[in-house]
Amino acid sequence: MEELEHTCPLPRTTLIEPAIFTPETSCECRAPHEKLTVDQASHGTPVDRPVRVYADGIFDLFHSGHARALMQAKNLFPNTYLIVGVCSDELTHKYKGFTVMTEDERYEALRHCRYVDEVLRDAPWTLTQDFLEKHKIDFVAHDDIPYSSAGSEDVYKHIKEAGMFVPTKRTEGISTSDLITRIVRDYDVYARRNLQRGYTAKELNVSYINEKKYRLQNQVDRMKEKVRTVEEKSKHFVYRVEEKSHDLIQKWEEKSREFIGNFLELFGPDGTWKQMFQERSGRMIQAFSPRGSPSSSPPRDFSPSRSPSPPSRWAMPRTSPPSSPKGASASISSMSEGDEDEK
Structure with a gap:
């Protein structure tokens, strides 16, 4: 007897293309589809085909809770081909x-x-044995909470009894019902937003009075936003002015300290200006003093204890006035003789 090989489709290895839609018969492999246990599938058997896992649901407002449940179903076994029924x-x-x-x-x-x-x-809505055999499903993945519907306490009861059920965990805090509850709770906010974006009251199923109320509230919100914007700009302007004034005051203080320091250095007790004044006054005294005379003359002292300063080279000798004409002529002749000696 000819042995048939498995031609089951392999799991996707690329994420560039979206998943395919299931044809009328999703697995046309002619090889016999042997029944697997969870332990066998967990150890990677069979090696010649992937384990076919089925997960179904409504998947309304597809969210992260749905995605996490499908991620768990995909990672149940080492080689899993995940089929999702909607x-x-x-x-x-x-x-x-x-x-x-x-x-x-x-x-x-x-x-x-x-x-x-x-x-x-x-x-x-309810999985039959014919459906499972047609699509060659090995296991069904769903959360373990009993799902009562269509007159049944748990629509997955017969799957669990057959040993084909593999549980997944729900993600707390997120569900389609939670999302719808948020929308209903904040209905006025979303209605006003969509009116502002161009939707008509008829499209939103909003009455005439509510439409006018929402539009008035939108105008009030726009005015509040403008006032808030002006306040923010004014705060920013005041902050900039304060920052500039602080910088300016700091620069003024630095310049004033520099000016005072330079002033004291120039006009202080030991400043440059005093030294310059002393040097200039010394040069002026030297310029006006006769050649050979000291730069500064000692003050006259008429005290009898001190001897009179020696006569200068240019000083005229002190002579008493002549008492008679004969004495005057004698003094004149002596002066002329002195001049002739110098010559």
């Missing part, structure tokens, strides 16, 4: 309620999750 709008509205995103938007959001290898559209 329920249609018809089934979702029938069993769970209205969605924010359409089914096409939800399909496309799943295709761009890095952990997803294949997206199955119009997934069934």
